[in-house]
Amino acid sequence: MVVEEKDPVDVLTELPEGEGITIGAGEQLPESLWKVRLRLFWKSFKRNWTLFKENKIGLAGLAVIALFALMALSYPVMRSAGPWQNDAVYNPVIGYDAPRAEFEIVATEADVVDPTTQMDANKAQLWCFRVVAGDTCVIPQQPAPPGSDHWLGTDPLGRDIASQLAFSTRAAFLLGLIAAVVTVGVATTIGSIAAFYGGWLDNFLMRVADLVLLLPLIPILIVMSGLWQINLPILGVLIGILSGFGGTAIVLKSQALSIKVKPFIDAARVSGGSNWHLISKHIIPNVLPLSFLYMMFTVTEAVSLEATLSFFGLLNIDMSWGIMLNTAQSQGYLRSGLEFWWLLIPAGVAVTLLAAGFFFVGRAMDEVVNPRLRAR
Amino acid sequence: MSEQNGQTRVKVENLQKLFPISKGLFRKSTDFVYAVDGISFEIKEGESLGLVGESGCGKTTTGRVLVKLEDATGGQAFVHNSDRDEMIDVMDVESPEDRKEFRKHVQMIFQDPYESMNPRRTIYDIVAEPLKVHNLGTTEEKEQRVVDLLRLVGLTPPEPFLFRYPHELSGGQRQRVAIARALVMEPTFVVADEPTSMLDVSIRISIMRLMLELAEKLGVTYLYITHDLAVARYMCDKIAVMYLGKIVEMAPTEELLSNPMHPYTRALLSAVPVPDPSYQRPQVEIEGGVARAINPPDECRFIERCPFAVDECKTAHPNLFDRGNDHLVACYLVAPDGSWTGRERAKLELRS
Structure with a gap:
C-alpha cells in the first residue's frame, strides 16, 4: 500500500522544541486578584468610552x-441651605406665595381707566368682601410670572x-x-x-x-x-x-x-x-x-x-x-x-x-x- | 508508547445514539438518524484510540455521548474512576450530582479554539472554571494551579497570560489554554475532538507533541477524533475507522495503515497526500458522498459506494470480526484469515 512507502507524518515540518515543560514550584503573583480585575474593568471601560465618545448625540x-x-x-441643598429655605413658600406641594397687588375700587366697569390698578366694585367682591368705591382691595397674583423670588414664576x-x-x-x-x-x-x-x-x-x-x-x-x-x-x-x-x-x-x-x-x-x-x-x-x-x-x-x-x-x-x-x-x-x-x-x-x-x-x-x-x- | 495489557480505562459496548426527526408538536417521530449505531471498543491505560471518518459519520457524536453532552439511546459505556479504582457506568450518570462527579474524570477538548471559550472571561477564569465548579482549593491554590497548568502546556511565563482575554491570544495559544482547562482536574480520559484541525499546519505538530507528552506525564487516555490519518498515526496506538455510525475497521495503527482491509479504509488511505510530484496516485473507485443515515436499510452501510459489492452485502451489515493481529474488519469480502477475496479485482483496478 501507498502509505507504507511514504510516511504522511513526514509532511509535517518538525518544529523546534518549546521551552521546557515542567510543573514549577510557582511564584506568587505580583498582584492580588481583585486589583487585577479592577484594572481590567477600568481598561474595558476606557475602551468602551472611546467608542461611546465618537457619537456626539450620545x-x-x-x-x-x-x-x-x-x-x-441641588434641590436638597437649595431647600436646606439655599434660597428655598422658607418651607411655607417654597414647599413644592403645600407652599404658597403670591405677589399682592393693590387695586383702587371704582363704582362701575365703565369707570376703570387703568385696569392694572383699578377695579370695579362688583368684580372686587370676589376677593374683598363688601367693598365700595373709594376703598382699596389687595388681591394675590397667581400664577405669577418669573421674577427674582420665583425664578420660574408660580403655578x-x-x-x-x-x-x-x-x-x-x-x-x-x-x-x-x-x-x-x-x-x-x-x-x-x-x-x-x-x-x-x-x-x-x-x-x-x-x-x-x-x-x-x-x-x-x-x-x-x-x-x-x-x-x-x-x-x-x-x-x-x-x-x-x-x-x-x-x-x-x-x-x-x-x-x-x-x-x-x-x-x-x-x-x-x-x-x-x-x-x-x-x-x-x-x-x-x-x-x-x-x-x-x-x-x-x-x-x-x-x-x-x-x-x-x-x-x-x-x-x-x-x-x-x-x-x-x-x-x-x-x-x-x-x-x-x-x-x-x-x-x-x-x-x-x-x-x-x-x-x-x-x-x-x-x-x-x-x-x-x-x-x-x-x-x- | 505504553504497555499493551494495561488496565481498561474506557469500554464501550454496542453504543447507539439515534436522533429523532421532529414531525411536529404532537406526533411521535418514527424516523431516526442513526448517528452512532452499535459501536464497541476498548481503550487501555495510557493508550489512545483514533476515531477516523468523514464528516457526518458519527465520530463527534460518539465523543459527545462519552462525555455526557448527549445521552446515548442504547448500549453501554464505562469509564474508569481513578479515585476509587472502579468503572463508572456512563448510562447510570443521570442526576446533576452524578454528572458533576463524572466530569472530574472525563474531559473534552473542542475543535474550535475560537468559539470554545467565553469571550468575556479571562484565561484565568477559563482554566479555573472546573476548580470553581467543583469548589476545590482556596483562591491562592486555584491561582497556583492555573499558573502551573499554563506552564505545563507551554505558555511560559504564564503570568502575562492569566488576565488576557481569549481574543488576545493566537489559535495555538488558545488551544493550549483549552488543553490546560481539560487537564486541570487531572481526568483519566479526555475526548479530543479534532483539536488540531483548525490550527495552522506549523502549529499542529507542537500541539500534538504537547498532548502526547502530557498523556505520558499525567497518564491520560485519549479518544482522538480526527479526519486526518496522518494526525491519527502520530497520536494514536489504535485507529477505528467509522462509516455512517458503524466502525468498519479497527486495528493497531501500524497494522491498519500497512494492511488496510476494508474498501473504505483503502480509499481513505489512497487519498493521503504524498509529497512526490512524480507519484502516480492509485485510484480506488468510490463514488458519491456519504449517504444520510436516516433509517438505513438492512444492508452493508457502505454498499452504495463500494466498487466491490456482491449480493451478500445486501443481506445485513457485516459484523466486526477479528482477522488476526488484533485487526477487526466488517466486510464480507475479507476472509477469516485476513486474505481479501476481492484482492485480485482490486489489484486490477489499482493498476489501471
Whole structure:
C-alpha cells in the first residue's frame, strides 16, 4: 500500500522544541486578584468610552442627563441651605406665595381707566368682601410670572415652579431607575431561561411575552390606577414588568439562543457546571450589554408614561412634571396659549429632554454593543 | 508508547445514539438518524484510540455521548474512576450530582479554539472554571494551579497570560489554554475532538507533541477524533475507522495503515497526500458522498459506494470480526484469515 512507502507524518515540518515543560514550584503573583480585575474593568471601560465618545448625540444625551442629575442633587441643598429655605413658600406641594397687588375700587366697569390698578366694585367682591368705591382691595397674583423670588414664576395655586421642577427630577430618576432595573432583571432572566431550557417552558414564556407585548400599556395602567392606589415605586415596578416581560424579553431570548449554541457552553458543561452555572456565568454576562441598552430605552418609556398618567391625574403622587402640567390644565391655563408659558414650558421641556437624553445615550450604547452599527 | 495489557480505562459496548426527526408538536417521530449505531471498543491505560471518518459519520457524536453532552439511546459505556479504582457506568450518570462527579474524570477538548471559550472571561477564569465548579482549593491554590497548568502546556511565563482575554491570544495559544482547562482536574480520559484541525499546519505538530507528552506525564487516555490519518498515526496506538455510525475497521495503527482491509479504509488511505510530484496516485473507485443515515436499510452501510459489492452485502451489515493481529474488519469480502477475496479485482483496478 501507498502509505507504507511514504510516511504522511513526514509532511509535517518538525518544529523546534518549546521551552521546557515542567510543573514549577510557582511564584506568587505580583498582584492580588481583585486589583487585577479592577484594572481590567477600568481598561474595558476606557475602551468602551472611546467608542461611546465618537457619537456626539450620545454625548449630548449624557450632558442632558448630567444636567438633570445636577438639578436633582441641588434641590436638597437649595431647600436646606439655599434660597428655598422658607418651607411655607417654597414647599413644592403645600407652599404658597403670591405677589399682592393693590387695586383702587371704582363704582362701575365703565369707570376703570387703568385696569392694572383699578377695579370695579362688583368684580372686587370676589376677593374683598363688601367693598365700595373709594376703598382699596389687595388681591394675590397667581400664577405669577418669573421674577427674582420665583425664578420660574408660580403655578395657579401660588406654588414655586422652579422648586417643583427640581423636586420632580428626583422622582423621575427614581422611577426610571426602578423601571430599568426591574426590566433588565425580568427580561434577562426570562429570556435566558426560555432560551436555555427550550421546550414547553420556552413556549409558555414566549406566549406570555407575546400577550404582554400586545397589551396596550396606557389603558392597562389607567385601569390599574383605577383599581389600586399607584405610587411612584409601584408604577416603576409595573412599567418594568410590563416592558421587561414583553419585547425586551423576546429580544434578549433571541440573543441568548445564539449564545446557547456556542461551544463554550458545552465546554462549561463538560467542566461540570450546573444549568444555573451556565445561565448565570455564561449566558447572562453575554446578553447583559444588550439588556443595558434596553434599560436606557425603558427609562425613556417610564418618564414619558409617568407624565402621561399624572397628566390625567391617575397617580397617587404629590408632585411630578406630569402633575405640574395637570395643574395647569385643570385650572384652565392650557387654552391660554403661551401667555402663561411658565406653567407649560418648564415641565414639558423637562419631560421631553430627560426622555430624549436617555434615548440618545441608549442609541450611542447600541453602537458600542453592536459593532455592525459603528461608522467606519 | 505504553504497555499493551494495561488496565481498561474506557469500554464501550454496542453504543447507539439515534436522533429523532421532529414531525411536529404532537406526533411521535418514527424516523431516526442513526448517528452512532452499535459501536464497541476498548481503550487501555495510557493508550489512545483514533476515531477516523468523514464528516457526518458519527465520530463527534460518539465523543459527545462519552462525555455526557448527549445521552446515548442504547448500549453501554464505562469509564474508569481513578479515585476509587472502579468503572463508572456512563448510562447510570443521570442526576446533576452524578454528572458533576463524572466530569472530574472525563474531559473534552473542542475543535474550535475560537468559539470554545467565553469571550468575556479571562484565561484565568477559563482554566479555573472546573476548580470553581467543583469548589476545590482556596483562591491562592486555584491561582497556583492555573499558573502551573499554563506552564505545563507551554505558555511560559504564564503570568502575562492569566488576565488576557481569549481574543488576545493566537489559535495555538488558545488551544493550549483549552488543553490546560481539560487537564486541570487531572481526568483519566479526555475526548479530543479534532483539536488540531483548525490550527495552522506549523502549529499542529507542537500541539500534538504537547498532548502526547502530557498523556505520558499525567497518564491520560485519549479518544482522538480526527479526519486526518496522518494526525491519527502520530497520536494514536489504535485507529477505528467509522462509516455512517458503524466502525468498519479497527486495528493497531501500524497494522491498519500497512494492511488496510476494508474498501473504505483503502480509499481513505489512497487519498493521503504524498509529497512526490512524480507519484502516480492509485485510484480506488468510490463514488458519491456519504449517504444520510436516516433509517438505513438492512444492508452493508457502505454498499452504495463500494466498487466491490456482491449480493451478500445486501443481506445485513457485516459484523466486526477479528482477522488476526488484533485487526477487526466488517466486510464480507475479507476472509477469516485476513486474505481479501476481492484482492485480485482490486489489484486490477489499482493498476489501471
